[in-house]
Amino acid sequence: MVSHPYWIEPQRVTLPYEFTTVVGGHPLIAQILYQRGITEPRAAQEFLNSDFYQPADPLELPDLEQAVNTLRHAKKAGWRICVWGDFDVDGQTSTTLLVDALRQLDYDVFYYIPERAGESHGLNTGGIQTVIQEQHADLILTCDCGVSNLEEVAYAYELGAKVIVTDHHELLPELPACEAVVNPQRLPETHPLRVLCGVGVAYMVVKVLYEMEGRHTKSDQWLDLVALGTIADVAVLQHDNRYLVQKGLPQLMYQPRPGLAAIFEVGGITPSELLETEIVGFGLGPRLNAVGRLDHAKDAVELLLAKDEMVTRRMAMDLEVYNEQRKQYCDEVEEDAERILRYQPQLLDEPALVLSGTNWHPGVIGIVASRLVERYNKATILISTSPEEGVGRASARSVEGLHLQNAIFKHQDLLLGGGGHAMAAGFAIQTERIPEFRRAFQQTVIETQQDDALNGAIAIEGWVTLPEITADFIRDLYRLAPFGAGNPKPVLGSQNVRLTNVRAIGANRDHTRLVIVDSQGQKITGLWWRKSSTDIPDYPVDVAFTVNLNEFRGSSTPQIILRDVRPYYATPVVANTPPLVAKNDIQVIDYRHDPHRLERIHQLATEHGDRLQIWAEGTSAKAIDKAVSRAYLKPSPKLVIASAPAAPDILNQILHRVSPEQIFVITTEEVQQTPTDVIKAVAGAVKTVLAQSSGQTTWAELAGAVGQRAFTVKHALDVLVEMGKLSYTQEGNRVRIKPQPANVAPKADQEALKALLQETAAYQRYFNRVNLTELIQ
Numbered sequence: 198m199v200s201h202p203y204w205i206e207p208q209r210v211t212l213p214y215e216f217t218t219v220v221g222g223h224p225l226i227a228q229i230l231y232q233r234g235i236t237e238p239r240a241a242q243e244f245l246n247s248d249f250y251q252p253a254d255p256l257e258l259p260d261l262e263q264a265v266n267t268l269r270h271a272k273k274a275g276w277r278i279c280v281w282g283d284f285d286v287d288g289q290t291s292t293t294l295l296v297d298a299l300r301q302l303d304y305d306v307f308y309y310i311p312e313r314a315g316e317s318h319g320l321n322t323g324g325i326q327t328v329i330q331e332q333h334a335d336l337i338l339t340c341d342c343g344v345s346n347l348e349e350v351a352y353a354y355e356l357g358a359k360v361i362v363t364d365h366h367e368l369l370p371e372l373p374a375c376e377a378v379v380n381p382q383r384l385p386e387t388h389p390l391r392v393l394c395g396v397g398v399a400y401m402v403v404k405v406l407y408e409m410e411g412r413h414t415k416s417d418q419w420l421d422l423v424a425l426g427t428i429a430d431v432a433v434l435q436h437d438n439r440y441l442v443q444k445g446l447p448q449l450m451y452q453p454r455p456g457l458a459a460i461f462e463v464g465g466i467t468p469s470e471l472l473e474t475e476i477v478g479f480g481l482g483p484r485l486n487a488v489g490r491l492d493h494a495k496d497a498v499e500l501l502l503a504k505d506e507m508v509t510r511r512m513a514m515d516l517e518v519y520n521e522q523r524k525q526y527c528d529e530v531e532e533d534a535e536r537i538l539r540y541q542p543q544l545l546d547e548p549a550l551v552l553s554g555t556n557w558h559p560g561v562i563g564i565v566a567s568r569l570v571e572r573y574n575k576a577t578i579l580i581s582t583s584p585e586e587g588v589g590r591a592s593a594r595s596v597e598g599l600h601l602q603n604a605i606f607k608h609q610d611l612l613l614g615g616g617g618h619a620m621a622a623g624f625a626i627q628t629e630r631i632p633e634f635r636r637a638f639q640q641t642v643i644e645t646q647q648d649d650a651l652n653g654a655i656a657i658e659g660w661v662t663l664p665e666i667t668a669d670f671i672r673d674l675y676r677l678a679p680f681g682a683g684n685p686k687p688v689l690g691s692q693n694v695r696l697t698n699v700r701a702i703g704a705n706r707d708h709t710r711l712v713i714v715d716s717q718g719q720k721i722t723g724l725w726w727r728k729s730s731t732d733i734p735d736y737p738v739d740v741a742f743t744v745n746l747n748e749f750r751g752s753s754t755p756q757i758i759l760r761d762v763r764p765y766y767a768t769p770v771v772a773n774t775p776p777l778v779a780k781n782d783i784q785v786i787d788y789r790h791d792p793h794r795l796e797r798i799h800q801l802a803t804e805h806g807d808r809l810q811i812w813a814e815g816t817s818a819k820a821i822d823k824a825v826s827r828a829y830l831k832p833s834p835k836l837v838i839a840s841a842p843a844a845p846d847i848l849n850q851i852l853h854r855v856s857p858e859q860i861f862v863i864t865t866e867e868v869q870q871t872p873t874d875v876i877k878a879v880a881g882a883v884k885t886v887l888a889q890s891s892g893q894t895t896w897a898e899l900a901g902a903v904g905q906r907a908f909t910v911k912h913a914l915d916v917l918v919e920m921g922k923l924s925y926t927q928e929g930n931r932v933r934i935k936p937q938p939a940n941v942a943p944k945a946d947q948e949a950l951k952a953l954l955q956e957t958a959a960y961q962r963y964f965n966r967v968n969l970t971e972l973i974q
Contacts, residue, residue: 204690204741204763205656208232216241222673225659229677229687232658245676247443253389253436255401264361264377265406267336272304276335279328280308282498283318283341283395284489286482290426291340291363291399293501294419298403302410307332310494313560318342318616318623320349329356336376339363341395344380345616347373363398367602367618389436392683396426397441420445421454422501428474429482431620433683442679446473456500459513460484464520469748474679483564484516487523490560526558528705530565533557534579538947539919543873545951548642549576549599551635553589553628557581563592563621570594572727572948576601576642582628588613589631593622599645608637620682655741655761657690663719666755671744686743691715693737693765696723701730709733713740713757722747725759732949734956736845737765764845764960788863789965795820797863798837805835812851813839815878815904816868826901830854837861841961843906848964864965869958870905872913872950878903879913883923883934892934899932905957912950 212227219238220227227241235241243250256262271278278299282292292308299306309328311317316324319342328334336359343350343362350360350373360375365382372378379402381393393401400423404416424445432438450468453461461468466480485497500512533554538544544552550569562579569577576599580589595601602617605624611634615624626634661670680686691713698712702724709725711733723742725733742757791797798821801809810833813824817840824839827850836857841864842848870878882902886894896907903910917923924939925932 205654207657207659223670229658247440250440252440255405258379258401259383260377261379264379264402267361267376271336277333278304278306278336278338279334281337281339282308282310284310284313284494286429286485287395287426288341289485289494289497290396290422292498294399294422295340312493320346322352325353329358334358340399345369350375365394365398366616392433392436392438394427394430394432396423421449424449425477428477428681431682434679434681435683455506455509456503459509463513463517474681484520487519488516491519491522526561527564530557530561542876546871546873547639549639551578553580553582553631555582559590566592566594587628589626589628591624595620604641607641658687660690663715663721666721668746668753668755671746671755688741688760690741692739694740695737696733699730699733721755721757723757723759729949738762739765784859786861794863794865801861809835811837811839814901827851828897828901832856834858837863839863840904841964843957844960870954876913876916879910886934894932895930909953
């Protein structure tokens, strides 16, 4: 995860008394609800307590009544029904629900799930031929698929079967010609059922079917599957989706069906009231998905249908093996993707990431794409190419503000087919067309997001002090759960803290455990997932985080999960700064943003002569005569600061080294440098060092040459080493660079480099606006 360029501060709103009274608890709960658009007392009640919510009538779904009538006719006519599912968790739970529900009503039913690698998502003619001609299906009932399979549905009718489609994916201009197409995308955008995923649609069909059969409450037994599939599919947890998940999670956690109970036991997963959606999203979901990614999803359906404890335990152990294999494949693909970015850092400057690799396991590229989205905050497409077939299979994940399916399929003339929705998609493409698609897709992303200045920003929903983060506060905050898409965990913020006791954790040492300490010595434990322990700032920061309780041996301890940090600045932007500030016997004259900056510097140099030093670095120094970098400053009564320093410690070093009586601040807005910019600048500085100093230099000299922190320069230098451009040795501040490649290259951290540059840009923006009294303090 990298630092974000923008933090959106919470709005201060005076809330109506009736609203705060209905919500109750900590005042922040009402504030968060209000900020999220829930502004009426009744709406707040419905959100917090499912007993107050009135779910929509399932019959408002187009064609649902017709689908149920067709199913009832099928039973009377003795038809054999094939439930055609999908291989992800939404498809697995949909299939399980429909098969189990129809069997309990004595239907003649079996199921078919395509094999991911060979058949892909949705209906296909080979499978249709098998279920009709060999397994004698009279009716195909799809779940989580089918709405885009017009030709395949027509083929089923040619073979003498009928079709009911239940699906939730985006609609094509034309619907399949069949008995019924039950899809919430046919509803208005504001309809509460519009957000249903595949298992939610399947449940609505079963609910109405059971009501028509006089078994009104029996359909509740499958709410655990609805909650599981809805969370795993990252469906929006609003309206009826939220209601269904609220009802299904207790059953899923504390009265699990035998197959899920076996996964809990074998996987060492402990149900927790405060971590319900995390347990589904990071515990159950990946294990069930793993079998569909690496083998066949029918094994997951059989596990969910099974009743015998010995059978479910054995099958759960098989899932655990698949899950470990899935982790290994994910790590391999992720390492390859990161290697591409290290060797081609300019790709990080693109609006989206489109990467391809030979024979990446197609079952895991979606998981890795999600990781890269989280890390770089860019829409990501990973394409697994096969030299033998000349075809690439892609999986894509998006960011807020970019409708991924629309952006991808705007260029469907370049593709071989695919599907998806706003946040995720998949497609096939001829390998030779990948470069053309990459260019076209990047341009679409630019056009789509060019007006979204705050894309990727972190929205702080409330400032809290560390003493406020108690177990009771966290339990109160979790009244807003279940959390997920459309209802994310609240991101909170604390100011002026330090990060201490930093320790790398995890099998690959790629996560960090630390202790957050405020100015009064109050402490709380924190975790930072996918953050290197070597890249934790050692100066005061503001932190953005979510909270949870670490439950261990019967005790519950507050814990925060870090999302981002930024340098702490006690005073925000102050307008109309007076031109002259005196503090501690030092005069500071403010010429920031002077439109005649270079003329002003020349005037001061002429007026004060040798009594004046001009400090400038990086691009700021190029047009200034007699400018020197930090390594060559010496004591002088007068100092021009012509570059915004990269960090507070650099400013302190400069003032300590020069000890001036008078300072002229003549800076301008700095352009934030990209990793590519800095790597090129460091390469240029290295070339000069090799030519003029036989490769001998210091970290201060290198950092001054490019106007960055020494640590930032080291990261850039490591990229050059990994690219085979050079090698270096260091002893303290001394560095010796050789033009020969290193025998063993260090692992360059492109993510850390980008984060460091964003921290620098944040401080430089602050420096160019801060009250100069605070600057000297």
